[in-house]
Amino acid sequence: MKKISESAVRRLSLYLRLLQEADAAGAETISSGQLAERGGTTSAQVRKDLSLFGSFGKRGLGYSVHELLGRIRDILGLQRHWRVALIGAGKLGSALFSYRDFEARGFEIKAVFDRDPEKVGTALGGLTVRADEEMDRALREEAVEIAIVAVPGEAAQHVVDRVVKAGVGAVLNFAPVRLKVPRGVTLRNVDVTLELEGLSFALNSR
Numbered sequence: 317m318k319k320i321s322e323s324a325v326r327r328l329s330l331y332l333r334l335l336q337e338a339d340a341a342g343a344e345t346i347s348s349g350q351l352a353e354r355g356g357t358t359s360a361q362v363r364k365d366l367s368l369f370g371s372f373g374k375r376g377l378g379y380s381v382h383e384l385l386g387r388i389r390d391i392l393g394l395q396r397h398w399r400v401a402l403i404g405a406g407k408l409g410s411a412l413f414s415y416r417d418f419e420a421r422g423f424e425i426k427a428v429f430d431r432d433p434e435k436v437g438t439a440l441g442g443l444t445v446r447a448d449e450e451m452d453r454a455l456r457e458e459a460v461e462i463a464i465v466a467v468p469g470e471a472a473q474h475v476v477d478r479v480v481k482a483g484v485g486a487v488l489n490f491a492p493v494r495l496k497v498p499r500g501v502t503l504r505n506v507d508v509t510l511e512l513e514g515l516s517f518a519l520n521s522r
């Protein structure tokens with residue numbers, strides 16, 4: 317597959333949401349204009365994004381919702397379920413765990429780890445929080461593919477090093493630190509403060 321920019325992948329996710337809604341509403345076709353509006357972009361950009369993956373749609377008729385939905389799911393790797401571990405069952409970790417939409421979208425949390433003895437052994441949803449000493453072995457046993465890191469900043473790099481060593485190929489990090497991962501491992505950082513600063517900028521430039 318051709319190399320695709322991170323922003324194009326994000327737009328695909330946004331197109332996917334709209335396609336799912338259109339499908340649920342019984343729509344058969346969708347225009348590049350509708351997709352553009354949802355993706356915060358132009359029709360030309362939509363056509364460019366989709367042309368990266370082959371030819372879809374017919375001029376004047378729009379895209380087949382069903383076909384495009386299947387194709388975008390394929391491209392994003394969403395035709396299967398991913399095995400996820402959560403590390404850090406604190407305030408944020410527990411909130412993330414209780415968000416059921418992840419599972420509905422194909423991301424199944426298979427294990428939760430924490431190092432606080434008060435939390436280890438307690439139930440979180442249908443799982444039991446496991447001790448962080450068990451993590452290295454358990455990540456392999458559970459064949460975890462994605463790790464969500466919700467530990468304090470000072471613990472995050474060590475946690476990520478262990479996760480990577482256990483064969484996990486992708487990390488979603490919430491800790492407010494810059495982490496290093498080896499080539500071949502994908503790291504995404506989530507920072508709500510960054511988004512708030514974006515809002516601050518928008519308000520400030522009014």
Ligand SMILES: NC(=O)c1ccc[n+]([C@@H]2O[C@H](COP(=O)([O-])OP(=O)(O)OC[C@H]3O[C@@H](n4cnc5c(N)ncnc54)[C@H](O)[C@@H]3O)[C@@H](O)[C@H]2O)c1
Pocket residue numbers: 403404405406407408409429430431432435448466467468469471475489490491492506507508509
């Ligand atoms: N990205 C964002 O926008 C955002 C928002 C809120 C919090 N955060 C960050 O998320 C992280 C968690 O925040 P919180 O409010 O849930 O904190 P918290 O203190 O409630 O939870 C952290 C948990 O990590 C556990 N932990 C610590 N070291 C560990 C280790 N080595 N292995 C396993 N577990 C370990 C602790 O026992 C605790 O249960 C922090 O780094 C915080 O700065 C980020």
